[in-house]
Amino acid sequence: MSDRKKQLLNRLENFFKNDEDVEEASIFTAEELGTPMDMLRVLVSGYGPELIDVLAEYSFIPFEGADEVWYFSSIITIMTDIPEDGVLPLSAATARLNFFLPYGSFCISRDGKMLVYKSVTALRADHDDKTLYEDIELAADTALLAAEDQSFLLMQVAEGELLLEDYLAGLPE
Numbered sequence: 001m002s003d004r005k006k007q008l009l010n011r012l013e014n015f016f017k018n019d020e021d022v023e024e025a026s027i028f029t030a031e032e033l034g035t036p037m038d039m040l041r042v043l044v045s046g047y048g049p050e051l052i053d054v055l056a057e058y059s060f061i062p063f064e065g066a067d068e069v070w071y072f073s074s075i076i077t078i079m080t081d082i083p084e085d086g087v088l089p090l091s092a093a094t095a096r097l098n099f100f101l102p103y104g105s106f107c108i109s110r111d112g113k114m115l116v117y118k119s120v121t122a123l124r125a126d127h128d129d130k131t132l133y134e135d136i137e138l139a140a141d142t143a144l145l146a147a148e149d150q151s152f153l154l155m156q157v158a159e160g161e162l163l164l165e166d167y168l169a170g171l172p173e
Contacts, residue, residue: 004129004132005038005060005070006027006038007129008129008132008133008136009027009038009040009058009059009060010027011133011137012040012058012133012136012137012140013025013026013027013040015137016040016042016140021044021045021046021047022042022043022044022045023043023044023045023053024041024042024043025040025041025042025043026040026041027039027040027041028040028041036062037059037060037061037062038059038060039057039058039059040057040058040059041055041056041057042055042056042057042058043055043056044056044144047144047148047151048148048149048151048152049152050152050155052078052151052152052155054076054077054078054147054151055076055077056074056075056076056077056140056143056144057073057074057075057076057077058072058073058074058075058136058140059072059073060072060073061073061120067125068124068125068126069122069123069124069125070122070123070124070125070132071120071121071122071123072120072121072122072123072135072136072139073118073119073120074104074117074118074119074120074121074139074140074142074143074144075116075117075118076116076117076118076143076144076147077114077115077116078115078116078117078147078151078154078155079114079115079155079158080113080114081113082108082112082113082114082115082158083158083159083160084112085160086157086158086159086160087108087112087158089157089158089160089163089164090108090115090154090157090158091108092164092168093154093157093164093167093168094106094107094108094115094154096168096171097150097154097171100171100172101146102146103119103142103143103146104117104118104119104120104143104146104147105117105118105119106118106147106150106154115154115155115158117143117146117147117151119139119142119143119146121135121136121139123135123136153167153170154167
């Protein structure tokens, strides 16, 4: 990862360390993670109406040939233990909900165990560092805010506490 991207992630880490709802914020290197990119992991407490803990992960997605455009990824892990019988109703709920979301989407992991919210923001690499930092801070905050509103309801659908039909009835037509 470029030094410039590392500096931007470091600034974002400091931003989150000053947030009272953040339990921990740490950058992990690509070598530590066994991935092609460094990642900022942020443990947020008191999230949403049920005041749950969520893990937010921020990184620049490596993309060959994209020197002029950088892709900043935000992934908010909401559930890590979706009940097996909750996968299908949750899948239907997220598919319908994603149609209405203005930014990002809710996703279920391949193994059906995790519910995450994911967004990717394209950034112009030729912007100055101040502008780039403002853009990634906005993207990081927006991802947290965009996911917060629906997370608890989706968890209720997954756990069978809210029927899929009732959830869908609350969405716009």
